[in-house]
Structure formats: structure tokens, C-alpha cells
Amino acid sequence: MKYRIFTLLALLSFYASFAQDSLMFRKISNEIMVHANCYNDLRVLCKTVGHRISGSPSAAKAVEWGEKAMKAAGAEKVWLQACDVPYWYRGKENLDLLFGGKYVHVDALSLGNSEGSGGKTIEAPIIMVQNFDEFNALPEAAVKGKIVFFNYRFRQDFIFTFEGYGDAVKYRGGSPTVAAQKGAVGVIIRSMSTGEDDFPHTGGTHYKDSVKKIPAMALGNKTADKLEQACRKGQVKARLTSECHMMPKMVRSYSVIGEIKGTETPERIITIGGHLDSWDVGEGAHDDGAGCVQSIEVIRAIKALGIRPKCTIRAVLFMNEENGQKGGQAYADSAIARHENHVIAIETDAGGFSPRGIGLVMSKEQKEHLAQYTHLFLPYGVYDFSREEGGSDISPIHDKLKVPLAGLMPDAQRYFDIHHTNNDIFENVNHRELKLGAVVLTQFIWLVSEHGLN
Amino acid sequence: MKYRIFTLLALLSFYASFAQDSLMFRKISNEIMVHANCYNDLRVLCKTVGHRISGSPSAAKAVEWGEKAMKAAGAEKVWLQACDVPYWYRGKENLDLLFGGKYVHVDALSLGNSEGSGGKTIEAPIIMVQNFDEFNALPEAAVKGKIVFFNYRFRQDFIFTFEGYGDAVKYRGGSPTVAAQKGAVGVIIRSMSTGEDDFPHTGGTHYKDSVKKIPAMALGNKTADKLEQACRKGQVKARLTSECHMMPKMVRSYSVIGEIKGTETPERIITIGGHLDSWDVGEGAHDDGAGCVQSIEVIRAIKALGIRPKCTIRAVLFMNEENGQKGGQAYADSAIARHENHVIAIETDAGGFSPRGIGLVMSKEQKEHLAQYTHLFLPYGVYDFSREEGGSDISPIHDKLKVPLAGLMPDAQRYFDIHHTNNDIFENVNHRELKLGAVVLTQFIWLVSEHGLN
Secondary structure: OHHHHHHHHHHHHHHHHHHHHHHHHHHHHHHHHHHOOHHHHHHHHHHHHOOOOOOOHHHHHHHHHHHHHHHHOOOOEEEEEEEEEOOEEOOOEEEEEEEOOEEEEEOEEEOEOOOOOOOOEEEEEEEEEOOHHHHHHOOHHHHOOOEEEEOOOOOOOOOOHHHHHHHHOHHHHHHHHHHHHOOOOEEEEEOOOOOOOOOOOOOEOOOOOOOOOOOEEEEOHHHHHHHHHHHHHOOEEEEEEEOOEEOOOOEEEEEEEEEEOOOOEEEEEEEEEEEOOOOOOOOOHHHHHHHHHHHHHHHHHHHHHOOOOOEEEEEEEEOOOOOOOHHHHHHHHHHHHOOOEEEEEEEOOOOOOOEEEEEEEOOHHHHHHHHOOHHHHHHHOOOEOOOOOOOOOOHHHHHHHOOOEEEEEEOOOOHHHHOOOOOOOHHHOOHHHHHHHHHHHHHHHHHHHHHOOO | OHHHHHHHHHHHHHHHHHHHHHHHHHHHHHHHHHHOOHHHHHHHHHHHHOOOOOOOHHHHHHHHHHHHHHHHOOOOEEEEEEEEEOOEEOOOEEEEEEEOOEEEEEOEEEOEOOOOOOOOEEEEEEEEEOOHHHHHOOOHHHHOOOEEEEOOOOOOOOOOHHHHHHHHOHHHHHHHHHHHHOOOOEEEEEOOOOOOOOOOOOOEOOOOOOOOOOOEEEEOHHHHHHHHHHHHHOOEEEEEEEOOEEOOOOEEEEEEEEEEOOOOEEEEEEEEEEEOOOOOOOOOHHHHHHHHHHHHHHHHHHHHHOOOOOEEEEEEEEOOOOOOOHHHHHHHHHHHHOOOEEEEEEEOOOOOOOEEEEEEEOOHHHHHHHHOOHHHHHHHOOOEOOOOOOOOOOHHHHHHHOOOEEEEEEOOOOHHHHOOOOOOOHHHOOHHHHHHHHHHHHHHHHHHHHHOOO
16 A cells, blocks of 8 residues: 555656646747747848858857857856868859850859869860769760769658758769769769759868869759750850869867856756858858857746756857868867766757757667657657757767767758758748747757756 | 467558558658649749639639649549639728828738728727727727727747637737727727738638728738837827728639549548638738649649549639638538538648648547558658647538548648738748648548548
């Protein structure tokens, strides 16, 4: 009988705890959905700073903005963490395609980190391939002196668009190297794009050390369609000019960090972050202005609600995610140097869309512990905890210190229409979707701070 | 032993059936995500017809478009189902507000079905109330001869935005009647809007028979904010002019129906529909062009895949959902007259956004039967089958014939930013989100056709 009463009491306290958690979830949601400042923060970042590639003057301006915004949100301590970053500079660029005997200017973007033509014009015939297999089957003579058009399409049949991106992105990363190895003078790729439009998508590429660094440009889907048709009809030529290059020296830059000290276990740190740098197009609104302002919103909401979390909460605006991860590496190195105790690191870098899941990179036991609480997220539209997803900036702290990771997973149907394009602007972020992401992040952080990971 | 083998075989065939279903789900998804025509259909509807209020010439044009699109999709039989609909005509309208001693023109939309000022200008002081309670507490003398501003805000704290809409929409429907009962000469409402912008939202209102039909207009959130501030500071006046009125005669119109005959039980009918009419603003893209083109896409995909469903599948573009439901009523009446056997009626009228759930209006047993299959929808982002949601057009067939209902439930964070506004245009519909809705509808229809509801 005693045992039964004990069981009953244990059960009751178990459900009472859920009820309390559920109540706190609701308080967090109400605060953010009604009083959030993240949408306004994003407007200021997008419209007064704009895009902000690592090492550029606008990235420096973004750091200033971040420091100010973090303080305004109520962070108890705000500091800059130094890192030296590469600075890739686009300069002028132009692509003309010879369609039906006439050169036509088309919209194109040089791939990030690529080396252009040094401002000179390269004129060469285009050879089209659909994929690496087709390219590999070509004799060197067919490629030599040509511009290779890699016409691989982003597969629309993947419902989880990040899988489609993972499938296609090897053409952005690898095409220049393989083309150069066979003597090509340039590369054109079909963008990693789900778009039914003509925005070209930039993004990082890389060269193997042994090869010549040939220019590489991306086309939007409609222009790529036209080029594909022209190539099927007969020979097409291109005139490619670009000034882009990697600057010879690294540039001193910073990640921005804001902190709320924990009450019971201040030495235990929970990190939430996005990245402050962007590619040098559009306004870096979804990628990853959204993640930055959501991370700042976590701080604002906790302070506004007067929550005193057990653990220390740190919001980090990482520098240089796009082409170097120097901010993320500096953060991990600093954690090692200071013997910090990190409970979990969470990243939001998949767009400011409605949240659907939280990716978890941690032990089976830790996942099982969290599984007790996942039903609490259902009223906020979050149901998927099955994926092993963290984020680039927090990878180093996982690799070096085995810190468990989590990553916010929003609905990404629209993401690869605008990712790395001139269309990644503030107007394409919805205020409620953005806020709802911040709600779920704050709830998750509060949960881990309160109940730990095991 | 025999029993065990039997159980094992039963279990195996059970899982084999799931595996087959899962494979068919994938085939449907691949077909639609790669080859869908619904986004193109929507472009044509929005850009060549545009908005299409019941009874208007453009609604007639929409019927022609629908018939053509349904045939092009491969429907085996296409016909028009007649209904007589009201025709509400907006005409010219203007609202000036006296801000700081100066009349300023503001964007405003007369509420649908409302009677304007007959083209004359009404000039009157404004009295602001926050809600019905505040209004009810006012003496008649405070209201008489005034324009009442109902400043009720769409509550942003509801995560499921349809709940916020349900909470706020009584001010659109009920304000003119209560205001007229106390002698007001006009009504202004804050729109049923989650928007951080200034688009006014129209939508249906109604008058009690006993009261004077006074004009009623809606303001966007930013103008409503300004008016609120002005009212707090002192007296504000308005000059309101509008020609809108309900036309004296009903107009003959049509719902468009396309059908694929079932193979095994052709007498059993599954209906999928959206509504063809829209309010007379924007392009009726999400509301409900999306639902129309998704319903047509179901037909196209089934034909393209060569699926021969057991039951007859009917896509219906209902006329007059917005202000009369005459199409839905005619559909139910025809089903009764012809002694039709309807398995289920499904509606898609909540915007062309990423699907998240399917609302079910049916018996507990039928829901339990479907619950066996719901996990199949998870890879397509659909996890919520808990809501009792069908749709307006299919309500009559449920009410009159007890036909079970289902309603597609997309992510609706953005819906009430644009619902019933000039911003409900093609450009605000994402092609992948729209297609994914059509995928889930086709999967659900195939499932019910194959396995029934019990």
C-alpha cells in the first residue's frame, strides 16, 4: 500500500512537472509572439548593414550592430571574440552567352572563393555535361580550352530540401577543380536552386592546390534552361569577365557574444547562435540574419520574463560561417583555453521559417532523456527530433570537446529558392514564422537548463 | 503452431500493405514535385482572370478557365453545376480621416456584402471602442450620429492562426448591426490581420434584418494604429464615401466539376474541392486559387501516373464560398436528387502553404481506422490529424447527407497577413509549398479510395 502511494505521488509530481513546463512554454510563446523585437532587429540589420561578407567593411558594421542589439536586448555581459578571417572580393563581373549568333548578357554570379579572370575577358566555346559521370567520360581534348557547363539540376523530389542541397552542392564545390584538371578555362554551373525564377545562387567553392584556379560562375534556372537548349542545338560560346579574388591577407574580425549568468550552476553554459557574416548578395536575411536575431531574441525574452535560468545562457553571432568557420573555431578554442563547461550548443542557420523540428547530435541516452519532453513542443508545430543536425559554427566545439549539439529545423520548402541570392532580403522573411522559431529555441533552452540532458 | 504461422502471415501481409502504400505515396510525391502543373495553372488563373467575386464578369471568366484547366488535366468527364449567386459590387470608395485638423486619405476597404453611402459623403465624429464589452457599456447618446471604430486586435498569441481569426472575425460580422442599433451612421474596423503592414482586409459582414444598413470599412494595422493614437488624443472625424451595394438580382453561375470514374466501385464518390470565387481584391491566389489548382492537380497526377482508383474521384471548383455557399449547397442538393453515394468530401481552402495536417470530421471509428495510416504522411511533413476541420463548401453535404469530411491544414503563419487583401497574389504563393499540398491530398484520396473509412 505504501509502495502504491509512493508510486502515485511520484506519478503526480511527474505530471505536475510537465504541467509547469507546459505553462512556462506558453509564457515564453506569449511573450515572443506579442512583444518580440527580432523582426525589427532583422529590419535594421538588413536595411542599414545589408549583406556582410567576412572581412568586408560591412561585416565590421554588422559587428557594431550586433554588439548594440545584444546590449539592447538586456544581455548582462557583451563581448567581442576575435578571429582572423579570409576576405573574398567580388568586384565587377560579366557573362555574355552567344545565343543564335549574338552575344547576350545574362545574370550570373561568380562562386564564392573563386578566382576570376583578373578583369580580362575569356572567350571560349561551352561544352555541356549533365553530371560528373558524363564529364569523366569526356576525353581531355574535348574539354581543353573550353568553358564547361555543369547542368546538374537540384532534385525537386526530395521533400526535405536540405537533402536536395546536399545532393547538388558537390557541383558548386568540385566542378572548378575537375574541369581545370582537364584543361578547361572556366566553369559555369546551374545554381543549387529550387527556384522557378532566374536568380543565380553564389556560395563557396574550392580548388585543389595542384590545379589552376579557373573562374566559375552560377546561372539562375531560367538562364540555365536557355543555355541547355542552345547547347543541344549546336555550339555556344561565352565571354566571361570577372575581377573576383581572395584578398592576400586575413582580416581581423569578431564574433559577438552576449550572456545571461546562470543562478544555480553558472559554470554550465548553454550556447545559442547563428552567423553574422553572409554572402555578398541580397541582405543575408534568412541566411543568417534570422538566426542572429532569434539568438538575440532568446536573451531579450528571458530577461523580459524575469526568468532566472539555472545555467548560463550565451547568444553568439558567429563570424565567418560561409567561408572559413573561423568564428566557430575561435569559440571552441576559447572554450578549451578557459576550461569551460558546455552543456549543449544550439544553432539556428536554416532560415527564419516556421519551425518543425530540432536536430540532435548527442548520445542515445541524452536523446531518450529529451524524448520525455518532446510532446510539449507539439502545440508550437514542432514534432521532428529524429535528425542528426547541429550547425557549422558549433561543429568545432563538438569535434574538440564532445559538446552535444542541437539545430533548429524550420520548414525549408522556400529556402533554396533564395539561399545565397539577391532575393534573400528582409521582405521574404515572415514576422510570425521568425518569432515562432525564437519561441521554440527559448523553450528548448529553458528545458535543457532546467532538466539537463541526463 | 498453425495459429502462430497464421498470425505471422497476417502480420507480414499487414506490413506488406504498408510498404505498398508507402511506395505509392512516394510515386505520387515524385510525380507532383517534379511534373506538377498546379503552379502554372495558378499563374494563369491569377494573371489572366484575377480576382473573381461571385456574379461578376470575372467569375464567369474563371468558370471558363476552370472548365478548360480541368479538361487539360485529363478529367474523363467535366461539367458545370448551376447555382444562383448574389453579386456584391464595390464601386468607388474613399475614406478620409481628420488627423490634427487636416483630412488625410487612408487606404480602406468596404466590408463585403455591406451597403455603402450610396455615393454620398458621410461626415461624422469617430468614437473608438476596443471590443464589444466597451461598446455595450456606451449610452446610446454617445453613439448616435457617430462612426464607431472597433479597434479589436487579431491576437498574435494564438499559434494556430485560425483560432485568432475565429476570435476576431465576430467584429467583421457583427459590428455594423450593433452600431446601427444604437444609431451610429457608419463603422470602421481594424482588419482581421496579423500583418505588420497596412493592407486592409475585406471579407463578409451581415446585417440583422431589423437594422439600418450602415456603411462599414476596414483599415490596415498601421492606419488603425494611427487612428487609435489620434482617438486617444482627442476627437477625430471621418469622411466616408462608398458606392458598394448588393445587386438586386441573383446571377446564374456555376461550379466546375471534373471526374475520374472508379474501377471497382464507381458508385462510391470521393470529392476534393476548393472554391473558385474570391473577394474582389488581389488575385485570390491563396484564397482559394491554391485550392482550385490543387484539386485539378489531383486529377492530373492520378491520370499521369496511370492509377486506376477503386472509387470515383471528383474535383470540384465550388462557386460562391465567400458570400453565400450557393455552390456547396447546389452540390449537396444534386447529391440528394441523384441518390449519390459519397465516401468522403475533402476541402482545401486554407492557403497554398506547406501542409501540416488533415482535419477530420467523422466518427471515432472512422478516425481510428485512418489512424493506422497516418504515420505514412510523416515524411511529407504531415503529423496533425487531431482537428475537426472540413470546409465551408462541403458543410452542406455533411449536414444533409452525413458525409464524412476532411480539410487540408497547411502552415498558416502567413495566411492572415494576406487573406482578403490586395496582397493575396500569385507571387506570394511558393511553388513547392503549393505542390506539397497537392501531394498530400492525392495521397489521402488514394488511401481512402483503396482502404475505405472502415
